[in-house]
Amino acid sequence: MSLSIQSRSGRELLRLSLREPGAPQTVDDLQQLLWLQGPRVKPLRQRLTLPTGVASAPKARSLLEAGHKLEEYGIRVDAGAQDFVVHFKDLGPQVSWRGVFLAEYLGPLVLFPIVFTLQLGGLDFSYAWHRALPQQRAALVAWTLHFAKRELETLFVHRFSNATMPWRNLVKNCAYYWGFATYVAYFVCHPRYTPVASHIQFWIGVLCFGIGELGNLVCHWRLRQLRPAGTRLRQIPYGFLFELVSCPNYTFEVLAWVGFNLMTQTIAGILFMLVGTLQMMIWAQAKHRQYLKEFGTLYPRSRKRMFPFIW
Amino acid sequence: MAYGKTWIFVYNLVQFGGWSWIFLELCLCSFQFLEEKCFAGGLAGSTEALFQPAKLRCAAYVLVGWWAPPPLRAFLGFANSNWQRFEFQVLRSTLKPLLVFQTLTLLELVHTVLGWVRASLATTALQICSRLFVLWFIVASFASKYEECINTGYLALLSAWSATEVVRYAYFTVLSYGNMASRGLLSVHEVVPRWLTWLRYSLFLVLYPIGVSAEIWLVLGALPWIRETNFLRVRMPNTFNFAFDFSIFCAIALLGYIPGLPFLYGHMLKQRKRHLAAARRHATITDSPAQTTERPAHRAKLD
Numbered sequence: 001m002s003l004s005i006q007s008r009s010g011r012e013l014l015r016l017s018l019r020e021p022g023a024p025q026t027v028d029d030l031q032q033l034l035w036l037q038g039p040r041v042k043p044l045r046q047r048l049t050l051p052t053g054v055a056s057a058p059k060a061r062s063l064l065e066a067g068h069k070l071e072e073y074g075i076r077v078d079a080g081a082q083d084f085v086v087h088f089k090d091l092g093p094q095v096s097w098r099g100v101f102l103a104e105y106l107g108p109l110v111l112f113p114i115v116f117t118l119q120l121g122g123l124d125f126s127y128a129w130h131r132a133l134p135q136q137r138a139a140l141v142a143w144t145l146h147f148a149k150r151e152l153e154t155l156f157v158h159r160f161s162n163a164t165m166p167w168r169n170l171v172k173n174c175a176y177y178w179g180f181a182t183y184v185a186y187f188v189c190h191p192r193y194t195p196v197a198s199h200i201q202f203w204i205g206v207l208c209f210g211i212g213e214l215g216n217l218v219c220h221w222r223l224r225q226l227r228p229a230g231t232r233l234r235q236i237p238y239g240f241l242f243e244l245v246s247c248p249n250y251t252f253e254v255l256a257w258v259g260f261n262l263m264t265q266t267i268a269g270i271l272f273m274l275v276g277t278l279q280m281m282i283w284a285q286a287k288h289r290q291y292l293k294e295f296g297t298l299y300p301r302s303r304k305r306m307f308p309f310i311w
Numbered sequence: 312m313a314y315g316k317t318w319i320f321v322y323n324l325v326q327f328g329g330w331s332w333i334f335l336e337l338c339l340c341s342f343q344f345l346e347e348k349c350f351a352g353g354l355a356g357s358t359e360a361l362f363q364p365a366k367l368r369c370a371a372y373v374l375v376g377w378w379a380p381p382p383l384r385a386f387l388g389f390a391n392s393n394w395q396r397f398e399f400q401v402l403r404s405t406l407k408p409l410l411v412f413q414t415l416t417l418l419e420l421v422h423t424v425l426g427w428v429r430a431s432l433a434t435t436a437l438q439i440c441s442r443l444f445v446l447w448f449i450v451a452s453f454a455s456k457y458e459e460c461i462n463t464g465y466l467a468l469l470s471a472w473s474a475t476e477v478v479r480y481a482y483f484t485v486l487s488y489g490n491m492a493s494r495g496l497l498s499v500h501e502v503v504p505r506w507l508t509w510l511r512y513s514l515f516l517v518l519y520p521i522g523v524s525a526e527i528w529l530v531l532g533a534l535p536w537i538r539e540t541n542f543l544r545v546r547m548p549n550t551f552n553f554a555f556d557f558s559i560f561c562a563i564a565l566l567g568y569i570p571g572l573p574f575l576y577g578h579m580l581k582q583r584k585r586h587l588a589a590a591r592r593h594a595t596i597t598d599s600p601a602q603t604t605e606r607p608a609h610r611a612k613l614d
């Protein structure tokens with residue numbers, strides 16, 4: 001009747017008796033014990049999983065999440081003389097989840113105006129503004145609003161379930177966003193930029209962009225309502241475009257970038273949109289699967305992942 | 312899966328044939344050159360004549376010509392017109408098969424994605440794409456400027472790549488044949504002779520640096536011509552608001568070699584250690600008298 005914490009190669013790091021007083025009841029207890037008696041890794045760096053192929057967990061999930069009882073994962077005293085194994089992984093140094101988002105969006109927010117100024121006005125922003133074509137000014141406003149909105153949402157709307165992520169993500173995400181921001185801005189703000197020929201296309205672009213941003217905000221607001229402050233609760237979202245897809249916030253995000261590209265028409269912008277869409281499709285697939293796994297038959301079958309009626 | 316195994320065998324066999332052809336073509340051209348220029352027609356005579364010190368020196372001369380970096384070759388006098396004609400002859404008879412068989416390696420990405428071959432997709436893609444980049448965008452695009460830029464590294468590239476690939480595909484042909492015929496019941500070391508495993512995981516120690524430095528010389532040599540001919544250059548203004556400068560792209564690619572080279576070399580060193588150790592373990596187990604039913608503890612995956 002014991003609980004063995006092992007590295008993934010099978011080395012035992014800590015063995016606990018489940019019968020003794022002071023035996024861990026929750027995942028948090030276990031993490032504390034690992035921090036104090038085991039491999040001396042802080043709880044936020046720990047990743048605890050059940051070995052694959054263990055069917056005892058009623059919650060069909062193998063990741064042991066903080067805030068849950070151990071018995072929810074099938075680790076209970078009354079389960080006969082069984083011994084349990086939990087796998088431990090050190091995730092490495094962590095940085096604040098919210099901080100990563102703030103940093104990665106700060107790049108585009110600041111870099112686009114800087115490139116705009118350098119490309120069109122040397123060091124003089126008002127001269128650059130004066131010289132820019134109306135379409136370039138519109139692009140600057142749209143881009144800046146988009147990333148300002150994301151910063152504000154990160155601060156005041158999202159209720160993330162994770163507090164931290166590995167610091168490598170900070171480097172990776174910042175490289176992605178800061179790099180693309182510079183690349184797109186270089187062409188959109190180029191002195192020899194060619195504006196789109198048709199006014200209709202431009203205004204359709206503005207419309208798509210506006211709808212995309214508003215729709216995205218509405219989705220994020222609804223997701224916030226699903227989770228009481230300070231919890232990690234996950235619920236099935238209903239209403240709005242959630243009736244059709246699992247991740248409508250991604251759908252609107254893509255729509256906004258379609259709009260931006262209709263307005264500005266650059267290969268760089270289209271590339272940014274395609275890479276972003278691909279990334280969101282991968283996440284949408286994972287989230288959709290997670291919903292089905294977690295809520296089973298309760299989850300509406302007809303829902304697609306991200307593109308209504310299609311995928 | 313049976314189709315997969317058969318297909319992998321056929322693919323490896325075809326690649327083995329292709330690269331052998333390329334390598335033999337290079338050797339034949341070199342022999343011809345030796346015969347005409349160094350032995351003055353005497354090679355066909357007797358085999359014992361081949362091993363005279365003077366002639367061995369000639370053969371060594373050709374090897375140096377294959378592999379020495381451009382400054383050293385200029386210093387050693389490889390700039391003469393005979394040598395130049397020889398190099399051009401090699402280019403003419405090898406470029407097309409080289410393009411065909413190297414481009415075919417794109418299939419290996421498909422094999423990896425389909426799970427028919429166990430390999431890291433990222434590493435495979437990196438290796439294949441960097442080769443195809445040099446081959447199509449530098450060598451094939453500037454082949455008409457042979458004397459000006461391609462001669463900086465073509466021979467080294469060709470000899471290093473083809474020698475590596477002949478051995479590599481020989482190894483995989485034997486392996487995939489054993490895998491197919493035994494329906495996956497035999498381990499790598501029961502199928503592949505130890506000397507072949509050794510060659511497969513040792514040749515790169517020398518050939519990989521030669522190949523990579525040839526790639527770098529080729530790109531550096533082509534840079535002025537890329538600029539002069541505005542090769543693959545798109546300028547603003549245009550309706551798609553796009554600009555591209557291939558020489559900048561090349562410069563970035565060259566910078567990519569700095570982290571890429573130690574990474575790939577380290578990756579291959581690790582593989583070498585693992586595979587050779589496993590082969591040694593297998594040999595000691597099967598050499599011991601009480602071997603009969605015992606299987607090697609480590610059954611390397613047939614990849």
Ligand SMILES: NC(=O)c1ccc[n+]([C@@H]2O[C@H](COP(=O)([O-])OP(=O)(O)OC[C@H]3O[C@@H](n4cnc5c(N)ncnc54)[C@H](OP(=O)(O)O)[C@@H]3O)[C@@H](O)[C@H]2O)c1
Binds near residue numbers: 162253
């Ligand atoms: N252009 C691009 O390249 C790109 C790429 C990706 C994202 N984005 C943008 O960034 C935004 C945020 O991305 P994201 O991946 O963080 O969004 P997300 O995971 O879909 O959701 C945002 C917030 O809602 C919470 N949430 C999600 N589903 C929930 C549920 N069923 N019940 C309760 N709470 C739930 C999430 O919490 P958890 O912490 O538990 O997940 C998170 O705090 C996207 O909507 C998009 O606008 C842009």
